[in-house]
Amino acid sequence: MSRVYNFSAGPAVLPEEVLREAQEEMLDYRGCGMSVMEMSHRSKLFGDLLHETQEDLRKLMQIPDDYQILFLQGGASLQFSMIPMNLMKNRVADYIVTGQWAKKAWQEAQKYGQANKIASSEDKMFSYIPDCSDLPVSKDADYVYICENNTIYGTKFRKLPDTKGKPLVADVSSCFLSEPVQVSDYGIIYGGVQKNIGPAGMVISIIRKDLITDEVMEFTPTMMKFKTHADADSMYNTPNCYCIYMCGKVFKWILRTGGLAAMKERNEAKAKVLYDFLDASEMFRGTVAREDRSLMNVPFVTGDKELDARFVKEAEAAGFVNLKGHRTVGGMRASIYNAMPMQGVEELVAFMKEFEEANK
């Protein structure tokens, strides 16, 4: 068996320890003689697992009691519709468009009401975060929406926008659990888990309880009402049981390795190794504004498409996989999520140095 260094943007690398635990429990979870995949979601064993997983997440993120944790399906993309259907009481919402995912969310919201684009960085290919300290927030906006870490472009909000009292809704798919957050700054904080937490197929949405109501758009399907899932504690229908189990293992892994503060330190140290190299290199360079750089997704280019392609190919042969940039951007992108060890980043940088030397 040999593991590669996997720089995929998602689904992405998981901690090896967690994969080994799952392997050990595959045929017999805690002496029950079956896998979590085969178990009734109504069994006591699964109910305990679900609650333990919620409690661990609450501990990890210090989620206040007036927030509900929901485990939902349909990926982050289904939230692009669920959020307006549940929150747009005045049929007005403000969107800050800093990348493809924010843009998709904004476009989807237009189906349900007036979705205003109050700031954007599309003028410079989404390579920066606009100043959000004094935006023209609509008086009757039901919420202000951001994508906090832009997976494709590699930018991150260092400071949350001033929403002028409106609830902030944030897609944190690609920076979930990468650093401590103040949950009370948000109305909804949500993300697909396949970037930084677990396998694909689930989204975790942490919602301030007053935003979970019966007053939704009249055509909202039962399955798309937050209240349906909140009332049933994420068990209205069969949840993604195995994914919940895997996420729970990752929560425990983060808890025992020091929690989110320690995670942030490790992520900053890893990102620094890569960004310092990009800043010093004569061949490679990062593509976004320094002050807005993501700790998780690091896009870079050589400036020569053929050289980029050769780099990706040679890197893959050397065991550094999934470094090709997003199809809309080109170049390279190294996603260095929580589970990417420092050694992976150091070895990648060493490989980049060698490549630069050999191709001067």
Ligand SMILES: *Cc1c(COP(=O)(O)O)cnc(C)c1O
């Ligand atoms: C990947 C991603 C999505 C889409 O997630 P799906 O689960 O595939 O719907 C949405 N937002 C962000 C920021 C992402 O990185």
